[in-house]
Amino acid sequence: MSNEARPRPSLLSHWRERYREAGLSVILALLATIIFVVSPLAGVGWFSAEAIEALRFAMAAIAILIVSRNRLVAAAVAATFAVSLVLTLALRTGAPSQAIYLVNIGITMAFDLAVAWTVAHAAFDAGRISIHRIMGAVILYLYIGLIFSSLYRLMADFLHPSFGGLPVGRRNLSELLYFSLSTLTTSGYGDIVPVHPFVRSLANLESVIGQLYPATFLARLVTLHGAEIAAKD
Numbered sequence: 618m619s620n621e622a623r624p625r626p627s628l629l630s631h632w633r634e635r636y637r638e639a640g641l642s643v644i645l646a647l648l649a650t651i652i653f654v655v656s657p658l659a660g661v662g663w664f665s666a667e668a669i670e671a672l673r674f675a676m677a678a679i680a681i682l683i684v685s686r687n688r689l690v691a692a693a694v695a696a697t698f699a700v701s702l703v704l705t706l707a708l709r710t711g712a713p714s715q716a717i718y719l720v721n722i723g724i725t726m727a728f729d730l731a732v733a734w735t736v737a738h739a740a741f742d743a744g745r746i747s748i749h750r751i752m753g754a755v756i757l758y759l760y761i762g763l764i765f766s767s768l769y770r771l772m773a774d775f776l777h778p779s780f781g782g783l784p785v786g787r788r789n790l791s792e793l794l795y796f797s798l799s800t801l802t803t804s805g806y807g808d809i810v811p812v813h814p815f816v817r818s819l820a821n822l823e824s825v826i827g828q829l830y831p832a833t834f835l836a837r838l839v840t841l842h843g844a845e846i847a848a849k850d
Contacts, residue, residue: 641753644680660791697728733760746842766797776813801827
């Protein structure tokens with residue numbers, strides 16, 4: 618047998634192993650606060666849309682450091698976070714630029730996809746199904762709504778007319794996130810409706826995902842968690 622001492626894991630690795638699953642619940646709490654509390658306040662003008670995006674990047678980036686085990690994904694999260702801060706400052710301090718605005722949406726989508734991939738890997742990884750991992754599956758569901766809201770923002774700028782009932786000059790995260798979540802949960806109220814055929818198709822796709830995901834992936838985790846509890850009894 619070799620007498621060589623094994624390298625001790627770093628402090629960050631130790632925290633990741635110990636609090637990885639609990640980190641999913643932390644991310645869910647932060648994400649729910651942003652979507653259901655902070656975003657509506659931005660809609661009435663208490664916060665700027667750019668400030669909300671920066672806040673969402675910052676809080677999610679801090680939480681994801683505990684969950685991510687993939688250095689490449691962690692680097693992607695860090696890179697998109699840094700670029701988003703630069704773009705946010707450029708939008709707030711200088712003259713509004715359509716190019717910077719569009720790049721900022723693209724960076725937002727890249728960040729959301731990176732976080733969603735990391736959360737999905739942690740939630741659906743092999744091993745015991747805990748309540749934290751079920752919370753991770755809920756995070757992924759909410760991130761589907763966020764990603765689609767960014768796509769709708771792009772559609773609102775490039776396809777005309779894209780939406781009916783969307784106030785002029787208010788194609789921000791708050792308005793289209795509301796539409797996206799209403800579509801995802803099929804609880805649309807009819808105040809904002811897709812008009813362009815491509816936007817309608819995108820909304821239909823989100824609606825289908827919103828119905829299938831809870832009935833398949835989320836239900837599977839809940840069933841496995843219940844079976845593990847029953848086995849212990």
